[in-house]
Amino acid sequence: MVSSSMKIIDTLSAGHHEGEPFVALVSPSLRAELGPDAFRLNAFLAREGAISVHPVDAGVEAFAILCADRIRDRGRGLHVLPACPEARRLVEREFPAFSNRVLPVPSPMALQADEALEAAGLSSGTGFALAITPCVQKRLEAGGTGKRLVVVDFSALASEARSRGMNLMAFAPRPYDVPLPPEGSTLAIARKVADILSARGVACGSAAIDGIAAAREFLSRISAREAGGGSDRAIAVEITFCEGGCSIRGCRNPDSGPRPTS
Numbered sequence: 001m002v003s004s005s006m007k008i009i010d011t012l013s014a015g016h017h018e019g020e021p022f023v024a025l026v027s028p029s030l031r032a033e034l035g036p037d038a039f040r041l042n043a044f045l046a047r048e049g050a051i052s053v054h055p056v057d058a059g060v061e062a063f064a065i066l067c068a069d070r071i072r073d074r075g076r077g078l079h080v081l082p083a084c085p086e087a088r089r090l091v092e093r094e095f096p097a098f099s100n101r102v103l104p105v106p107s108p109m110a111l112q113a114d115e116a117l118e119a120a121g122l123s124s125g126t127g128f129a130l131a132i133t134p135c136v137q138k139r140l141e142a143g144g145t146g147k148r149l150v151v152v153d154f155s156a157l158a159s160e161a162r163s164r165g166m167n168l169m170a171f172a173p174r175p176y177d178v179p180l181p182p183e184g185s186t187l188a189i190a191r192k193v194a195d196i197l198s199a200r201g202v203a204c205g206s207a208a209i210d211g212i213a214a215a216r217e218f219l220s221r222i223s224a225r226e227a228g229g230g231s232d233r234a235i236a237v238e239i240t241f242c243e244g245g246c247s248i249r250g251c252r253n254p255d256s257g258p259r260p261t262s
Helices: 008-012 028-047 057-074 085-094 096-101 108-119 136-141 154-163 189-199 212-227
Strands: 022-026 050-055 077-081 128-133 149-153 204-210 234-240
Touching: 008 149, 008 154, 022 028, 022 108, 028 050, 028 128, 028 154, 050 057, 050 108, 057 077, 057 108, 057 189, 057 234, 077 085, 077 096, 077 189, 077 212, 085 096, 085 136, 085 212, 085 234, 096 212, 108 128, 108 136, 108 149, 128 136, 128 154, 136 149, 149 154, 189 204, 189 234, 204 212, 212 234
Parallel strands: 022 050, 022 128, 077 234, 128 149, 204 234
Antiparallel strands: none
């Protein structure tokens, strides 16, 4: 049984990292959902003992570059960006012929965790990275970064805080420890990948598909096209399980339940 005297973060990480130093990551989708109150969450994370608090945006930039590198090496045809863990599972479950089209690169969250841990001097194996997201499915990414990535959905965090009589949104706003990139830079990852390849002289189309029904329709259409000869260029596709897109309106996964903000 977890002691009630443990910090909230220790409790939510199931005590696996109790007392260890950590860096905190806040996903763009949660920032979109909370708006200015996301800066109050930063203050809470600092109070819990985070060495530093980071937006995941820098991980998105590194992710786009890695995806572009893989697409350049693989050539024409469909390439699925593995930013959404549930979208990856959809492809593997319902379109197994496309399983090898999911690019073998770490998620933006895992990439940012590596960078933040190294910047904090925790790259030797001590400490962990804690990622806060509104999406329960992002927990599928936990265990990355050498088992040092802990993913917590915001509703669980808010619920645990409320059970202890704490309002997460009562803290004074606190900026991130690294600057936020320009507004909108985390959106449309597939287009970002295509732009990177275009600058390298590689023709690449892009598509952003959100929602399970739209994803099924799109993949079925691509499957039929490839049966008829395929595409003469590469296509970078960003699929998100949630309607509206992960980084645009925040997660809308029906399995995650209500998201209290106090």
